[in-house]
Amino acid sequence: MRIAVCIKQVPDTEARLRVRKDGLWVEEEDLPFVINESDNYALEEALTIAEKTAGEVVVVSLGPERVKDALRKALALGASRAVHLAEEAFQGGDALATGRALAAAIAGQEVDLVLTGSQSDDVGYGATGSVIAGHLGWPHAWLVMGLEIEEGGTSARVTREMESGMNEIFRLQLPAVIEVQAGINHPRYASLKGIMAAKRKPIERPSPADLGLEASQIGAAGSRLEVLEVAFPDSGEGAEMLEGDAATMARTLVEKLQREARVL
């Protein structure tokens, strides 16, 4: 099977965030970026299926120049080639605009399956994969916790998470877009051999025109959402912050839990 995997490069969830001066996004200088967590699981799932079916994985990402690092990492893990929607016109889109561009990039790749994460750890729309499916006219499933390609490769048995600790199991006809949830597998680490091989693997950089897209359909111009401001939330009253080293804070806390909150 040929599988496209859409990945997004996002700030490391452990990183300390600052709001950029214009108040519209986070300050990206000195911010460490990684492959979005659930996309990492999607990549692992794709690599496993490709290995079983003697297929290949094409990794696709939309984002600025820094995204090359994420694509190289995916190539090092075993993807055979990459598509990078790097031009400025692609950038700053909402899920609808980004999904349109990614669908156009995937449409030319003749894939049997698209895998991606369920949600990005930065803007968290949880929508882009489903929008891609809409444009391709394929079925999709979001929050997938189990995926089994059935014999013949024309359908898949999908386990999807529902609320209250239940999973739903259903069959999807392929091609389809599968949006996986973190935890579906155990992502591999890149080998030194993989890292060396990745340097020779191609990264294609199509323009909007190459994909048959107008600048007005994609990126910020093609989006219906406009961010006015990002800010740290009002933390209400917030916590009483304890001072001192670990031992001092620990002793203070125990005292407060006993005498003030009376819960110990």
Add this chain to the structure above:
Amino acid sequence: MPAVWIILQHREGQLHRMAREAIAAGQQLAEITGGRPSAVLLGHGAGDAATEAAAYDLERVLVADHPALERYTPGAYVGALAPAIAAAGPAYVVAPHTYQTVDFLPRLAQATGAALVPEAIAFEPGDGGLVFRRPIMEGKLQARVKVKGEGPVLLSVQSGAFPADGGRAGEAPVASLEVGEIAADREILGVEQVGGDQVDLSKAEVVVAVGRGVGGADKMKPIEELAEVLGADVGASRPVIDNGWLPRDRQIGSSGQTVAPRLYFAIGISGAIQHLVGMKGAGCVVAINKDPSAPIFGVARYGLVGDLHEIVPALTEAIREAKG
């Protein structure tokens, strides 16, 4: 007048709690925009849920009844809703931000040329239309967004952002929503319980919950020691479970268990909304995190900023001493 539609989720003849939150949100939104809200319910023989919805102050309860809607599939739902939205032209469509809604709402937006505002936690009138607030960066930040261009706006409202009992009561007529040719795009094979419910955290008096910040399964020992000296149950936020550091029956949050202990330790948990909804019933919350801007400090009573690997053993020691 800009109409507001509220898409209701229901199960076994009852409205989902978050569907009632969506009604409250839709009524508020209609008040701001000057429209009237109608509820939309999709199903087959879902009369009881429709009756429940009709007890709210709504223009109408529109029921799309079709055999293909008996079990949820995105194909049938979008197939029923997209033409209805195109024909009736509601300005806003409000839905609860549930796993079901998030599955089909993006496709509905794509099919109808609508704008999509996922996971709204608030809205207010602003220059040139409504301004929506939604969490980003796993809840560490919030974005204020506005919608531009023509066409409907679909929004899903986050759990707990609007009170489930906040909907205005009334008496709404039930009408049927015509459904054209629709078909399921999934062959449903069944449902299963995830990993069983061996551990019931709902009645725990004290909970020690850990997050991604703990850093690995091999670093759980000090956490377990703290739990032991407190007589507490160990819980976790989602990333810990996904990484396999603790079994899934320890998960607290929207896709896990809901807890209401008198004392709750959030250790290395940043405080994403999905986790907060699972522990908002907790009495005294203690947060330990290296990031002073972590949202968990907003809901905690006591905050300790620093390396949890130093603080947790110190805390275990201090509690041991205090207990003699």
